[in-house]
Amino acid sequence: MSFILENITTIIQALAAFGAIGTVYFLVRELGEQNRVSRANVRQNVADSHQKMALAGMKKDIVKIKLKLRKDEELTEIEDATYLSYFxxxxxSRENQYYQYTIGMLDEVEWSSxxxxxxTLFRSPYHLKxxxxxxxxxxxxxxxIVDQIIEELK
Known part of the structure; x- marks a missing residue:
């Protein structure tokens, strides 16, 4: 009888070990999936941010300011303040993207892009100001990082 109990105990222990290994395996897979979802969310947020900035840059008052800057025309105080806020x-937004890169949510290729x-932002003397x-x-x-970019463009 003790032989049967020992065998049953050994079988139960072996099954418990396999169960623990299986649980760890599925947890690792789930964490990997959550990481992929998190990265996808970050990429989507970056894309949304770019889209919002592009749309804001198409507003009539911002377009007028951009055109004046391209022609090296002087901005009014209100235009200057408006563009300062926009810039x-x-x-x-770029600072947030850098943060996402530093925590591994954006890869090297995305960050380099x-x-x-x-x-292109820092080719403008006004942007440098x-x-x-x-x-x-x-x-x-x-x-x-920004100062290095500016230095490279000199």
């Missing part, structure tokens, strides 16, 4: 929101498009005015309000690591 600040654009930079905050964003940096390329980001470089705005950056020098507001750079202290941004994360230090992000400031280093």
């Amino acid at each position: 600040a929101v654009m930079l905050r 964003m940096l390329k498009s980001f470089k 705005l950056w020098s005015f507001m750079r202290e309000t941004f994360d230090e690591e992000f400031v280093v």
Whole structure:
């Protein structure tokens, strides 16, 4: 009888071990799936942010300001303040993208692509003026990246 109990105990222990291994396996798979979903959400949020900025940049008052800047015309105080706010929101969006990159939610290819498009902003002397005015309000690591981009463009 004790032999049968020992065998049953051994079988139950073996089944419990397989059950634990199976549970860990399914947990790892679930975590991987959650990570993929999180990354997809971040990418969608970045795309939504770009779309909102593009739409904001198409508003009549912003378009007028952009045209004046291209022609090197002086902005009024209201235009200057309006564009400062628009530019600040654009930079905050980029700062958020940098944060997403640093925590691994955006990969190197995605971040490099964003940096390329980001470089076009700092070809404008007006944007450089705005950056020098507001750079202290941004994360230090992000400031280093923007300053490096500006230095590369000189």
